[in-house]
Amino acid sequence: MLELLRDRVYLRYWLAVVVSFLGDAITRVTLIYVAATLTDPSS
Known part of the structure; x- marks a missing residue:
């Protein structure tokens, strides 16, 4: 799971979903x- 959060593209996607x-x-x-x-x- 932490490896995914290190990926910038995935992190931006995840933050967009949370917002x-x-x-x-x-x-x-x-x-x-x-x-x-x-x-x-x-x-």
Whole structure:
């Protein structure tokens, strides 16, 4: 596994995948928050 991380091309690919997953997670949390605040029955 560590040999793969020494390969620059693979490391850049792996970092791009991690950033993409983080962006997806932030988007999902934001969408859930916005949907919850817009449909809040108490307001």
